[in-house]
Amino acid sequence: MATLPTPAPTRRLLPLLAAATAGLIAAALILVTLNDRSVAIGFVAAGLLAGGVLLGARRMLHREAVVETHVDWSVAQALAAASGDALAVTDRAGRLVCANARYEILFAGWPTPPSLPVSDAAVEALGVGARTAWRDGEALIDNIQVFGAPVSARVVRVGDESLVWRFVGVQALDLAAQVEGLIHGHTGDRLASAGIMAVMVTPEGRIRSANRVFKARAMGSPDAAAEGRDFTRLLITDSMGLVRFEREGLEGMPLRVLQIPFLDGDEAPMLVALLDEDNLALPAPAIGASASAHVRSLIAMLPSGLALVDRDGRFVSMNDAFVRAARINAAAPPLYPIDLVVREDKAALADAVRRFAGGAAQSAEMTVRFVDAPEEPVALTIAGARGLGDAAVLISLKDSGEEGKLKRQIAQATKMQAVGQLAGGVAHDFNNILTAIIGHCDLMLMRHSPGDSDYDDIQQIRANSNRAASLTRQLLAFSRQQTLRPQVLQLPDVISEVSNLLKRLLGETVRLEVKHGRNLGPVRADPGQLEQVVVNLAVNARDAMLTANPNGGGTLTIATSCVAAAEVRQMDDDVLPVGDYTALRITDTGTGIPLDILGKIWEPFFTTKEVGKGTGLGLSTVYGIIKQSGGFIFADNVPGGGAEFTIYLPVHSAPEAVVAKTPVKPKQIDLWGSGTILLVEDEDMVRAVAERALTRQGYTVVTAENGEVALETLESMEKPDLLISDVVMPSMDGPTMARRVRARYPDLPILFMSGYAEEQLRKSIDLDNVAFLPKPFSVQQLAEAARDVLAAK
Incomplete structure (x- = not known):
């Protein structure tokens, strides 16, 4: 004292x-x-x-x-x-x-x-x-x-x-410290000589102290540092419910795990003793209520979701991890495992529980869906529980909330990528077909004049082909394979160009409000495609507002703002990288987007409109254009009703090249030309149309159906004045063939044509002075492209 x-x-x-x-x-x-x-x-x-x-x-x-x-x-x-x-x-x-x-x-x-x-x-x-x-x-x-x-x-x-x-209450501190010292010291060695492995574990399941024999068995060295390690990760359980050291594997000696209560309270450490289970030939004896309580206490501290079920199929106990993973209401827990799953999975789960309660020796895995989350399958492991009193079946599941969310996002991204590849391939094939249809229509129109009985029919076929071409452009936009012509521009200029069209599209009952922020940075995008984005979102907003209020309409607000990197950092968004953006927000006063379809609106062909009133490509096209432009788009509901689409386009900071102003040349109407053109195209119908169109303009055309035939043809002809080739072809693609041709004729002009996006193909084309013509094209567009390439020679 x-x-x-x-x-x-x-x-x-x-x-x-x-x-x-x-x-x-x-x-x-x-x-x-x-x-x-x-x-x-x-x-x-x-x-x-x-x-x-x-x-x-x-x-x-x-x-x-x-x-x-x-x-x-x-x-x-x-x-x-x-x-x-x-x-x-x-x-x-x-x-x-x-x-x-x-x-x-x-x-x-x-x-x-x-x-x-x-x-x-x-x-x-x-x-x-x-x-x-x-x-x-x-x-x-x-x-x-x-x-x-x-x-x-x-x-x-x-x-x-x-x-x-x-x-008051210091005894627990003293006793825990004393027990920790005993395990570390001579007493722990005496326990080891008797075959007892002693561990003190914190309430979080971390090792606080362990004797030397436990360290040697669990970690391979009696002097290993065990403090702070996760106790449960050092153990494994086989299909018979026997516990072994993870280091020793399934061939190691089974263990009996006992929890020794020496302190009261939820925050007190736990003393765990492990003994080698010597006699496994005999059935596991039934354990008393006290030992059963210790086993359940051990299960309660494990991080995996575990539940014990009796022979009648009723829950005996479940740990907190199981409650969280199964989304169980602790105030009203279910009586049976089948109460957790949807109706389609009840019979299979009940049969599995009944089979293992009857003494089945093996464990089984099955996938079920919980009632609270039917869209998220969950894997259950079911095994028989021997010697645990009333418990006869052990059910385990993993709380994979974040992992499941990530898997769903990856699956969604994979699905969208696969659909995008399919859409791009379909659009490419359609572009070849449409190129032939539009080309033949142009050739027929050259032989018919207005007033002819066939002229209007040909024009109608050509108009429908152009509508189909716009549909393929939407598919290419979704799959990010559309040919864009990006420019450095200001968003207010784009909104101003399209505002008059929007007023006509919205009608008299929908009011348009435009608000522009200050200090907006320039962005780099295709102005025509950006206008299509604004129009598509505005038309969808109009339909939503008129559906919610057919008489009163609503208000469509288009606002632009500057978003600095500091604001993006404060958002802490996993998708939006930190940087300077110019934002475009389009907000309506409709009923908003239902939460169950909010994650599906970007998918192609998904629409909530009636049959025949929507293709389901509007928002998918918007998504593809924004992503191909390097931006990001998000959809959300606003408080009070209505939907809001926010587009973030990165600020373009690269210095612009100074271009000397030259007088604008008048457009040449005469498309007549001369010279020899080597035309390489694997589609017969496209090759035929292009050959006829170029021949009518005065060119001498030599055709080849693929790259290998083109190289053979060059060996038997003089140097052509122009090479026109498709990009994607069997056997040998266009760029490979063009490189070999350039090795022989370095100054030969080349015009590539393709139904895929120019930006995508430029990555595989490492040649200079190469022009590009997207499909589908008309006869006039082909003739103009050939004339321009030869004129720049």
């Missing part, structure tokens, strides 16, 4: 006050620790009597000399040392008068209450408790966290001179 000298009062009253103080402190300690008022009063009386005797003797002997008297703390020391709590005494001035050894151990020294090594909130609470004790005589402060354990403090006023501080 540590003590400090107290200041003396007047010399004559010092003995009486000293004895009285010691008696009061001793009485307070008895009252705090033993709660015995009669004994405490006896100590007070004894102190006063001793003080009176001393004072009388002093007067009789007439000793006027100054006597240095100290308080006798021997009784208080004995009582404090006998207490299992941490005790301290402070005087009126707030100084620490005395404290017991347990106080020193708990707070690592002799700090003065309330200024203890605890949190600021706890120090403040202790200060309030001290003031309350001075005023009311007693105070209680609960749940003070000392080194991670909850401790309560009781403060009692002794007379008007002292406070007695008692800290």
